[in-house]
Amino acid sequence: MGSSSSSRNKIPNAQELMRQTGFSSAHLLRLHDRFESLDRDNRGYLSPDDFEALGGLAMNPIGGRIIEAFFSSGQDTVDFSSFVRILAHFRPTDRNRNKEGTQQELPSSRTRKLKFAFQLYDLDRDGKISREELLQVLRAMLGLQVTEEQLQSIAERAIQEADLDKDDAISFDEFKKSLEKMDIDTKMSVSFLK
Amino acid sequence: MELFFNPFDNLVCILLGISFTVWFTLLLVFIIVPAIFGVSFGIRRLYMKTLLKVFEWATLRIERGAKEKNHLLYKPYSNAIIAKEPTSLEEEIKEIRRSGSNKDLDSATEFELSDIFYFARRGVESIMDDEVTKRFTAEELKSWNLLTRSNYNFHYISLRLTVLWGLGLLIRYGFLLPLRVTLAFTGVGLLVFLTSVVGLLPNGRMKNFLSEKVHLMCYRICVRALTAIITYHDSENKPKNGGICVANHTSPIDVIILASDGCYAMVGQIHGGLMGVIQRSMVKACPHIWFERSEVKDRHLVAKRLSDHVEDKSKLPILIFPEGTCINNTSVMMFKKGSFEIGATVYPVAIKYDPRFGDAFWNSSKFGMVNYLLRMMSSWAIVCSVWYLPPMSREEGEDAVQFANRVKAAIARQGGLVDLLWDGGLKRAKVKDTFKEEQQKLYSKMLVGTQEDRSRS
Numbered sequence: 001m002g003s004s005s006s007s008r009n010k011i012p013n014a015q016e017l018m019r020q021t022g023f024s025s026a027h028l029l030r031l032h033d034r035f036e037s038l039d040r041d042n043r044g045y046l047s048p049d050d051f052e053a054l055g056g057l058a059m060n061p062i063g064g065r066i067i068e069a070f071f072s073s074g075q076d077t078v079d080f081s082s083f084v085r086i087l088a089h090f091r092p093t094d095r096n097r098n099k100e101g102t103q104q105e106l107p108s109s110r111t112r113k114l115k116f117a118f119q120l121y122d123l124d125r126d127g128k129i130s131r132e133e134l135l136q137v138l139r140a141m142l143g144l145q146v147t148e149e150q151l152q153s154i155a156e157r158a159i160q161e162a163d164l165d166k167d168d169a170i171s172f173d174e175f176k177k178s179l180e181k182m183d184i185d186t187k188m189s190v191s192f193l194k
Numbered sequence: 195m196e197l198f199f200n201p202f203d204n205l206v207c208i209l210l211g212i213s214f215t216v217w218f219t220l221l222l223v224f225i226i227v228p229a230i231f232g233v234s235f236g237i238r239r240l241y242m243k244t245l246l247k248v249f250e251w252a253t254l255r256i257e258r259g260a261k262e263k264n265h266l267l268y269k270p271y272s273n274a275i276i277a278k279e280p281t282s283l284e285e286e287i288k289e290i291r292r293s294g295s296n297k298d299l300d301s302a303t304e305f306e307l308s309d310i311f312y313f314a315r316r317g318v319e320s321i322m323d324d325e326v327t328k329r330f331t332a333e334e335l336k337s338w339n340l341l342t343r344s345n346y347n348f349h350y351i352s353l354r355l356t357v358l359w360g361l362g363l364l365i366r367y368g369f370l371l372p373l374r375v376t377l378a379f380t381g382v383g384l385l386v387f388l389t390s391v392v393g394l395l396p397n398g399r400m401k402n403f404l405s406e407k408v409h410l411m412c413y414r415i416c417v418r419a420l421t422a423i424i425t426y427h428d429s430e431n432k433p434k435n436g437g438i439c440v441a442n443h444t445s446p447i448d449v450i451i452l453a454s455d456g457c458y459a460m461v462g463q464i465h466g467g468l469m470g471v472i473q474r475s476m477v478k479a480c481p482h483i484w485f486e487r488s489e490v491k492d493r494h495l496v497a498k499r500l501s502d503h504v505e506d507k508s509k510l511p512i513l514i515f516p517e518g519t520c521i522n523n524t525s526v527m528m529f530k531k532g533s534f535e536i537g538a539t540v541y542p543v544a545i546k547y548d549p550r551f552g553d554a555f556w557n558s559s560k561f562g563m564v565n566y567l568l569r570m571m572s573s574w575a576i577v578c579s580v581w582y583l584p585p586m587s588r589e590e591g592e593d594a595v596q597f598a599n600r601v602k603a604a605i606a607r608q609g610g611l612v613d614l615l616w617d618g619g620l621k622r623a624k625v626k627d628t629f630k631e632e633q634q635k636l637y638s639k640m641l642v643g644t645q646e647d648r649s650r651s
Contacts (some may be wrong), residue, residue, distance in 0.1 A: 054320055057321060058630065060313055060316055060320070061313060061630060061637070062310065062313045062314065063630075066318065087318065090315065117310055117314060120310055120314060137310065141637055143630070143634035146638050146641070146642055158307060162307060175307065178307055179307065179308055182308055187311045187312075188311050188315060190318060
């Protein structure tokens with residue numbers, strides 16, 4: 001838990017992080033505690049095996065992809081700022097802030113959430129979910145419980161429904177369109193305790 | 195000049211003499227005698243309740259101060275960052291789909307692009323906050339315990355609070371600390387002395403009986419020396435002879451806490467100095483397993499000595515901390531498999547400290563032993579809960595590592611600790627793969643039905 005009386009100073013760029021992510025200082029401190037408890041060797045950063053060590057993530061069918069979201073920029077370590085920035089996608093959308101219009105877009109905005117989900121599908125980051133990528137995600141979520149044919153037919157149906165320009169892949173706009181009625185806010189948000 | 199001082203001197207001497215006598219009588223009656231017989235006056239619990247009320251008041255003051263400045267407080271003792279809803283996979287995914295489309299859902303259970311939201315959210319939830327039973331959060335107040343070392347909201351302390359803190363400081367360092375140090379010396383001294391005396395007796399039932407009583411008594415005195423308020427749960431599962439007791443490790447105090455409720459054979463390396471003296475005298479009274487430094491490296495030797503001990507049913511259960519090191523009591527790390535290979539019945543024990551009264555974790559890189567003990571003795575109290583879990587044995591087809599993980603998961607669940615899968619480069623335990631399969635099964639059932647449905651159609 002730490003024995004210093006001013007742990008707020010332990011977090012570098014706390015104000016900046018709060019501004020960019022929208023987390024309150026209380027939440028930021030708690031996330032920092034969490035970061036430190038995951039960082040068992042006290043190195044100041046996390047690596048993929050720190051995430052893989054979590055039971056809840058290991059049993060998640062797309063656990064590997066979620067972990068990759070933290071390490072997407074090619075590095076194999078993630079520091080606290082990057083950690084928090086990724087987690088910020090799951091904050092509830094602040095409707096008030098958007099009205100002001102002056103701030104930069106927060107990670108918790110609707111578009112950014114959709115982008116995050118899109119990137120869970122689009123592994124090679126080419127801006128499109130190809131049939132192959134869709135099959136890979138389906139295989140991860142269903143494991144060995146379905147046959148190859150069933151997988152193919154599910155993927156086929158999904159692409160047909162969403163692919164509007166018929167290029168056999170789902171672009172980000174098509175993805176957005178197919179989910180436009182969805183209440184992304186609650187479904188892609190984690191409810192934080194005060 | 196001398197005449198002037200003499201009567202004064204006498205008076206001072208008399209007063210000192212009286213206060214010492216009173217002091218020691220009180221000590222004897224209220225602390226040592228109950229320790230001998232294992233009864234409790236309930237003073238410590240009363241003390242704990244009073245402290246809690248004071249902490250509550252202190253927190254309210256801080257909150258008031260914070261509200262005036264319109265800030266949010268940092269609440270360090272709440273284990274939960276997020277609230278997890280206990281809905282099932284099926285319910286959640288249906289919910290997601292229902293909000294996204296106008297289709298009639300009962301018929302269309304096909305894959306939707308939005309299904310991934312459920313898994314993503316669950317995954318991120320477990321990154322932010324693992325499955326921790328909210329056992330402690332429910333009873334816990336988010337309060338400040340008047341120790342500087344655990345204060346994160348320094349800015350909101352009013353004058354009254356500072357006075358209270360100062361008073362607390364006086365009480366802790368001026369009254370409690372000397373009391374506890376006295377008790378500690380008494381306890382340890384008695385342990386060394388009495389075990390040596392008992393060691394002179396010939397082996398037999400009398401010796402075992404006396405050694406048990408002596409150990410228990412001295413550990414109880416040590417428990418009072420730390421003002422440890424321990425709640426034992428499920429005592430019917432207490433470890434029996436011929437078994438191995440396994441517990442999570444947070445501090446050297448764990449040993450005292452467990453040993454004051456039952457008799458165990460300790461395992462460890464022989465140290466020099468005071469520790470060594472204590473160890474050598476303890477082993478005279480009853481068979482503990484101490485290793486020389488050179489023997490520790492030889493795993494076969496260690497395993498042989500442990501299994502020999504376990505096979506002798508007249509010997510006490512062995513107490514082992516398989517993590518090998520002190521962990522900060524928020525998680526349980528990989529258990530070293532040595533103790534699980536022996537084949538004896540394992541009695542898992544979960545120890546969870548209540549951080550409100552003092553942080554019991556020993557960070558051996560930060561503090562030395564003496565420093566640590568001083569910190570412990572100058573906190574308000576050490577409050578912890580001990581759960582005796584039902585005994586476990588290795589099952590057919592399970593190897594030592596899987597068995598160790600099973601025990602670890604049980605301890606983590608009971609104590610409300612994060613169950614970390616491994617430590618270092620060890621392989622993932624097979625246990626978790628079955629959980630992932632469960633998730634996949636549930637999801638695939640939604641989409642394509644079960645095997646029976648498919649074969650029927």
